[in-house]
Amino acid sequence: MNLELAGKSVVVTGGGSCIGRAIVLTYAEEGDSITIGDIGEAQAGKVADLARERGAVRVVGTDITQHDQGKALMDQADARHGGINVLLNNVGWERPMFFTQTTPELWDKIIRVNYLSVFNCTSAALEKMIPAERDSIVSISSDASRQGEPREAVYGGTRAAVNRFMKTNAPRSAPRQSRRSRS
Numbered sequence: 001m002n003l004e005l006a007g008k009s010v011v012v013t014g015g016g017s018c019i020g021r022a023i024v025l026t027y028a029e030e031g032d033s034i035t036i037g038d039i040g041e042a043q044a045g046k047v048a049d050l051a052r053e054r055g056a057v058r059v060v061g062t063d064i065t066q067h068d069q070g071k072a073l074m075d076q077a078d079a080r081h082g083g084i085n086v087l088l089n090n091v092g093w094e095r096p097m098f099f100t101q102t103t104p105e106l107w108d109k110i111i112r113v114n115y116l117s118v119f120n121c122t123s124a125a126l127e128k129m130i131p132a133e134r135d136s137i138v139s140i141s142s143d144a145s146r147q148g149e150p151r152e153a154v155y156g157g158t159r160a161a162v163n164r165f166m167k168t169n170a171p172r173s174a175p176r177q178s179r180r181s182r183s
């Protein structure tokens, strides 16, 4: 597949497994320089070994629920690959169960992994991307953010919040007028 994205510096969070792995291998095929930020360093290393046959890949062991670690991940990608063109916020985690079965500790973990982590990585990446007028940020969400699923009440809420966060920050061609200011 040629997506005409060759030569980009791409950061993929959670690139060590499943969907993130497929994303890493696809960008590697394009000839991009990839930084994988993953808490599972050994598993991400295996993906990097596969991807390295196609492009430049580096693994940074990172817990992106921690603000300083999200920042360190972007600093390392920037230093190593001369900037960041694409951030893929891919990390996510859930444990499906009815809301009445969940605990405050579980709410906290789901909110931190699925929502707070997006702030941590996005804000750190924007620090690099805005001055350089560089490309794009993609956040993986879920169907659970739209119609909902009975055992994913907390997770679905965090993913809906990610949708709104991304839409709110997406560039618009012109500032919107409020109803009141329209004539």
Ligand SMILES: NC(=O)c1ccc[n+]([C@@H]2O[C@H](COP(=O)([O-])OP(=O)(O)OC[C@H]3O[C@@H](n4cnc5c(N)ncnc54)[C@H](O)[C@@H]3O)[C@@H](O)[C@H]2O)c1
Pocket: 013, 014, 015, 016, 017, 018, 019, 020, 037, 038, 039, 040, 043, 062, 063, 064, 065, 089, 090, 091, 092, 093, 113, 140, 141, 142, 143
């Ligand atoms: N798999 C699905 O069916 C499905 C459906 C809808 C949405 N999604 C979303 O797609 C994305 C990828 O899903 P997946 O199934 O590939 O996930 P996965 O669980 O297979 O992989 C997640 C990766 O993130 C890493 N990770 C977890 N917590 C981390 C942290 N705090 N810091 C850094 N890395 C961390 C893990 O080590 C793992 O490599 C997630 O955002 C998920 O919510 C998945």
